[in-house]
Amino acid sequence: MDTHKQGWIPCCEEATLLAERSLQQKLPFWRHMGLRVHLLYCKYCRRFLKQSRQIAEAAAKMQQHEDFTLDPQVKAEWESLISRKIN
Amino acid sequence: MPGTALHMNEEKANDSLSPKNWVKRYADDFFRFAMTRVSDKILAQDLVQDTFLSALQSAAQFKGQSSERNWLMAILKNKIIDHYRRQGKVGTLVSLDDGDSFFDEKGHWRKDAAPQQWPDSWQAPGEQTEFLRVLQECIHKLNGMGQAVVNLKYLQEKNSKEICKELSITASNYWVLMHRAKLHLRSCLDKNWLK
Numbered sequence: 001m002d003t004h005k006q007g008w009i010p011c012c013e014e015a016t017l018l019a020e021r022s023l024q025q026k027l028p029f030w031r032h033m034g035l036r037v038h039l040l041y042c043k044y045c046r047r048f049l050k051q052s053r054q055i056a057e058a059a060a061k062m063q064q065h066e067d068f069t070l071d072p073q074v075k076a077e078w079e080s081l082i083s084r085k086i087n
Numbered sequence: 088m089p090g091t092a093l094h095m096n097e098e099k100a101n102d103s104l105s106p107k108n109w110v111k112r113y114a115d116d117f118f119r120f121a122m123t124r125v126s127d128k129i130l131a132q133d134l135v136q137d138t139f140l141s142a143l144q145s146a147a148q149f150k151g152q153s154s155e156r157n158w159l160m161a162i163l164k165n166k167i168i169d170h171y172r173r174q175g176k177v178g179t180l181v182s183l184d185d186g187d188s189f190f191d192e193k194g195h196w197r198k199d200a201a202p203q204q205w206p207d208s209w210q211a212p213g214e215q216t217e218f219l220r221v222l223q224e225c226i227h228k229l230n231g232m233g234q235a236v237v238n239l240k241y242l243q244e245k246n247s248k249e250i251c252k253e254l255s256i257t258a259s260n261y262w263v264l265m266h267r268a269k270l271h272l273r274s275c276l277d278k279n280w281l282k
Contacts, residue, residue, distance in 0.1 A: 011194030
């Protein structure tokens, strides 16, 4: 990935990637520090991190609403398709 | 179909296949599995059907080293990965060149792409339904691999290691895909829900 950072403080593009990683794993020390410092002065990346976390929470909730039922007619078609092939 | 899972757990490795029982035994589970990975009913059906057909064609290669179910499942997983690759082309996607740029050449947010503030009220019961509806639409709009990582992470609650293994991608590919997917989702919500 391209780096635009000056020293150990990441640019917004890198900071948002680090922010994303930080939601799922512990960052190496200097990465963590760089992200924290960036977030101190960048309200857009602070928003990104907050909203990304909210998206994750909402997406996890969504799974309970999804209904994956297979159409019985499709199954019947498959049954006859397979039996034609094996006979 | 209740009882199906039980039925399959009892299935032992066996050196012969019984195709006439496949639909009864596996169709529901395989369809559900495919749906959580592609979120498209017709496509998921096609993938399961293709799996059964390919399995019939290569039945001679089944040596009984794994159970019938695991053998079929491996075929289905390959079909799903082929689909992602055809659609998303892992390589090009990882180069960050997907048409939408959120950052300028210095890596700062572009003005028109910078995150808007969201009202805290989205979590209220009434608002939340709308948020979830739009979010679902936005997830459907993601391209193949982006959708795959989001679905596996949040709908399947898999960890990043498992996801990398399932999609045959590296850890750094995973973070890039996840990063891009979140940038797209967030921006899609700004455009379609915030207004």
